[in-house]
Amino acid sequence: MTKTRIKMQFKDETGSTRIISIDRPREDITDTDVKNAMEEILAAKALSTKNGLLVEKVKAFKETVEQTDYKIA
Secondary structure: OEEEEEEEEEOOOOOOEEEEEOOOOOOOOOOOHHHHHHHHHHHHHHOOOEEEEEEEEEEEEEEEEEEOOOOOO
């Protein structure tokens, strides 16, 4: 089974980095879509950490993981 997710990395008010992970994204997501989503998250000031609000975009990437289950029973 292959699992895909988009990971968006931000800095908070103290400079620590935080990652938001979105599972099962649409196949047609573009760089612009991800950039706009990250900018909306920052503009809304909706997410914070123990160190304060998320304040800066760092990077974003698509992660694909191949999972193979073992039969153990």
